[in-house]
Amino acid sequence: MYTLGSSGSYNSPMTRLLTLLACAAFLSHAQDRPGLADILGFEAPAVRTCPGGWSCNPPDAVATDNDVVHGGKWSVRIERQAGRSEPFSGVLKTLPIDFGGKTVELRGFIRTESVEGFSAFWMREDGLNGSVEFASMQDRDPVKGTTPWTEHAISLPVDPEARTLFFGFLLSGTGKAWADDLQLLVDGKPIWDAPKVDRPKTALDTDQEFDGGSRITLTDLSASQVANLVTLAKVWGFLKYHHPAIASGTRHFDYDLFRVLPSILAAPDRAAANAALVRWIDGLGEAAACQSCAKLREDDLHLRPDLSWISDERALGADLSRRLQKIHANRPAASKQFYVSLAPNVGNPSFDRELAYPNVRLPDAGFQILALDRFWNIIEYWYPYRDGIADWDAILPEFLPRMALAKDRNQYQLEMMALIAKVNDTHANLWSSLAVRPPVGACQLPVAVRFVDDQAVVAGYSNAELGKNTGLKPGDVIQQLDGVEVPALVKEWTPYYADSNQAARLRDIGRSMTHGDCARPATLQIRRGSETLNLNAARVAADKLNLQTAATHDRPGDTFRLLSPEVAYLKLSSVKAADAASYIESAAGARGLIIDIRNYPSQFMVFALGNLLAAKPTEFARFTNGDISNPGAFHWGVIESLTPQTPRYAGKIVILVDEISVSQAEYTAMAFRAAGGVVLGSTTAGADGNVSPIPLPGGLSTMISGIGVFYPDKKPTQRIGILPDQEVKPTIAGIRDGRDEVLEAAIRRILGPDAPEAAIRKLANGQ
Numbered sequence: 001m002y003t004l005g006s007s008g009s010y011n012s013p014m015t016r017l018l019t020l021l022a023c024a025a026f027l028s029h030a031q032d033r034p035g036l037a038d039i040l041g042f043e044a045p046a047v048r049t050c051p052g053g054w055s056c057n058p059p060d061a062v063a064t065d066n067d068v069v070h071g072g073k074w075s076v077r078i079e080r081q082a083g084r085s086e087p088f089s090g091v092l093k094t095l096p097i098d099f100g101g102k103t104v105e106l107r108g109f110i111r112t113e114s115v116e117g118f119s120a121f122w123m124r125e126d127g128l129n130g131s132v133e134f135a136s137m138q139d140r141d142p143v144k145g146t147t148p149w150t151e152h153a154i155s156l157p158v159d160p161e162a163r164t165l166f167f168g169f170l171l172s173g174t175g176k177a178w179a180d181d182l183q184l185l186v187d188g189k190p191i192w193d194a195p196k197v198d199r200p201k202t203a204l205d206t207d208q209e210f211d212g213g214s215r216i217t218l219t220d221l222s223a224s225q226v227a228n229l230v231t232l233a234k235v236w237g238f239l240k241y242h243h244p245a246i247a248s249g250t251r252h253f254d255y256d257l258f259r260v261l262p263s264i265l266a267a268p269d270r271a272a273a274n275a276a277l278v279r280w281i282d283g284l285g286e287a288a289a290c291q292s293c294a295k296l297r298e299d300d301l302h303l304r305p306d307l308s309w310i311s312d313e314r315a316l317g318a319d320l321s322r323r324l325q326k327i328h329a330n331r332p333a334a335s336k337q338f339y340v341s342l343a344p345n346v347g348n349p350s351f352d353r354e355l356a357y358p359n360v361r362l363p364d365a366g367f368q369i370l371a372l373d374r375f376w377n378i379i380e381y382w383y384p385y386r387d388g389i390a391d392w393d394a395i396l397p398e399f400l401p402r403m404a405l406a407k408d409r410n411q412y413q414l415e416m417m418a419l420i421a422k423v424n425d426t427h428a429n430l431w432s433s434l435a436v437r438p439p440v441g442a443c444q445l446p447v448a449v450r451f452v453d454d455q456a457v458v459a460g461y462s463n464a465e466l467g468k469n470t471g472l473k474p475g476d477v478i479q480q481l482d483g484v485e486v487p488a489l490v491k492e493w494t495p496y497y498a499d500s501n502q503a504a505r506l507r508d509i510g511r512s513m514t515h516g517d518c519a520r521p522a523t524l525q526i527r528r529g530s531e532t533l534n535l536n537a538a539r540v541a542a543d544k545l546n547l548q549t550a551a552t553h554d555r556p557g558d559t560f561r562l563l564s565p566e567v568a569y570l571k572l573s574s575v576k577a578a579d580a581a582s583y584i585e586s587a588a589g590a591r592g593l594i595i596d597i598r599n600y601p602s603q604f605m606v607f608a609l610g611n612l613l614a615a616k617p618t619e620f621a622r623f624t625n626g627d628i629s630n631p632g633a634f635h636w637g638v639i640e641s642l643t644p645q646t647p648r649y650a651g652k653i654v655i656l657v658d659e660i661s662v663s664q665a666e667y668t669a670m671a672f673r674a675a676g677g678v679v680l681g682s683t684t685a686g687a688d689g690n691v692s693p694i695p696l697p698g699g700l701s702t703m704i705s706g707i708g709v710f711y712p713d714k715k716p717t718q719r720i721g722i723l724p725d726q727e728v729k730p731t732i733a734g735i736r737d738g739r740d741e742v743l744e745a746a747i748r749r750i751l752g753p754d755a756p757e758a759a760i761r762k763l764a765n766g767q
Contacts, residue, residue, distance in 0.1 A: 605668055
């Protein structure tokens with residue numbers, strides 16, 4: 001089910017770094033055989049220390065090497081010491097995808113010395129708006145430690161929407177890694193022997209009328225203009241997914257919005273605006289009678305399209321309403337559309353042809369209106385949890401003046417953030433723009449803050465030495481920050497935090513709340529036990545902090561261990577699917593197995609491990625998917641099941657979750673509970689299902705949960721989260737004492753109520 005199942009994957013440090021590398025690369029033209037062959041072999045003349053034909057990031061970590069080579073005279077060497085701020089160093093090459101074929105493969109030799117972390121080849125194909133295919137050795141074949149020259153390979157299908165190929169070699173962590181004698185193959189042959197292909201041009205390539213800006217300038221909006229813009233937004237979105245000329249891609253529909261906007265803004269009343277829309281629709285071409293008309297299946301329907309408004313002649317006028325109804329009645333049965341498709345084998349919507357317009361100069365009222373109209377209609381037609389939003393129609397009149405009149409880039413981003421937050425989806429943040437989300441500032445206190453019983457509690461240090469220097473201690477309750485009560489800050493910031501539920505929202509606010517000006521110390525009022533203290537504490541730059549301190553709540557150390565002969569423990573933050581059977585074999589003699597998912601699984605474990613927990617075929621989830629022929633409809637899909645395999649674990653199973661558990665972690669908990677496990681902890685983040693990225697004007701990006709994930713009985717998980725069978729939360733006293741009270745409760749459940757409390761605490765806390 002999960003191909004890209006979390007915000008964590010999508011916004012991972014690796015993805016961000018490779019994006020930066022790609023942005024820094026020079027988009028080269030196709031190269032001839034000798035030139036590319038020399039570059040792949042690192043024989044091209046170096047530019048300073050960087051191999052010729054490659055981009056190096058950062059340059060000081062990369063060099064050519066003529067002492068350690070596999071073939072020829074030169075290799076590339078990446079060397080990293082402890083303390084580097086960037087998570088990866090590497091080399092990158094960029095080529096246009098002007099070749100045909102089914103599969104592109106990167107092969108080459110890697111050698112390592114004392115690598116703590118990993119080295120890997122990677123490849124990425126980009127379409128108009130970013131990645132459409134990605135592969136890395138990180139998940140299945142990372143190279144660690146000290147190894148001799150060994151050949152490795154990765155491959156990708158050649159995506160018909162891809163335009164650019166990025167590939168390279170990287171090193172994470174510390175140590176030295178070399179690469180040499182690379183080959184780039186298409187269907188097994190050198191890339192220069194692959195047939196050349198001219199990618200077909202679309203309206204997005206040929207219509208360039210508004211490349212320099214929308215030419216819409218606004219200083220205010222009347223109530224009548226707002227009402228007319230609301231109608232335009234709904235009509236524009238309806239046409240985008242129903243009119244055959246638009247759905248087939250014959251028009252640049254973003255630019256068509258800019259063409260009609262002036263007449264709508266100039267209309268003196270509703271009737272004039274509706275008449276302008278009629279003329280505009282007629283100019284798009286006739287919606288001819290369909291030969292194979294779409295029909296809405298009723299037998300498996302979960303959500304029905306909300307299209308009653310197109311019949312409202314009182315609001316639209318007879319002419320506009322009849323045109324919209326005719327277009328709807330004559331929509332053809334389709335397996336694809338130009339502006340949206342459904343991902344193969346999964347079914348979440350893909351918006352690959354939505355342009356991000358990264359070079360638009362803001363403010364630009366037209367592009368800002370486009371951002372609102374695009375996002376609103378994607379939610380209206382392609383969001384599987386649309387019925388969980390209280391009044392989506394009310395969002396348009398509320399946000400149209402806010403978005404259209406945003407006076408600069410920062411305000412536009414904040415308004416977009418507030419709009420996205422209305423969806424209440426932890427996946428759906430404005431991931432491109434977190435730096436403008438309040439509180440702003442490049443520095444923060446070197447502590448981890450966690451909300452316990454709605455109180456902001458210091459849970460640990462992100463830099464032990466600097467954290468202790470602040471005077472703050474674990475268990476301290478922050479009551480005021482810079483003179484403002486914490487509940488007031490939470491209320492002020494909440495509109496900009498796009499989370500499914502309050503547990504996830506407070507998690508994210510806790511991670512961000514100490515941000516501020518690097519030059520200005522934070523003033524704090526704290527409660528420590530029965531004392532109230534006032535402190536001044538210096539904020540420090542992020543590169544001095546371990547920001548992963550609060551990323552998981554699992555136990556430090558080994559992935560699997562026996563806490564005692566009776567209690568086995570497995571955390572999924574560093575788990576390997578290939579080792580699932582060995583974990584079970586190692587736990588076989590224990591009375592109980594604790595599976596800690598207070599984290600994000602490092603690999604997809606639902607079936608690799610879940611099948612070893614199930615005693616019988618067990619259903620655990622069912623999905624809903626959108627309908628290309630009936631935008632806005634969602635149908636019940638397949639039911640996912642576990643199939644028993646050996647070796648099977650027959651003891652007690654306790655699954656730990658909390659607000660850290662999101663997306664794939666929640667889906668995993670659903671499966672393991674169905675297999676007989678007991679879920680213990682607190683409510684999860686409430687965002688399940690594969691994510692669908694959405695580009696937005698100004699180079700912004702967000703996502704949504706793209707498929708509906710439900711229990712087999714059709715009960716929802718989105719927003720609600722995975723509710724524990726036994727609720728156990730940390731306490732302030734427990735944090736102060738360094739205890740893991742959730743893990744203690746899990747051990748107590750396995751050993752029974754008569755187990756000595758001191759022994760339980762010792763097992764849980766490694767004492």
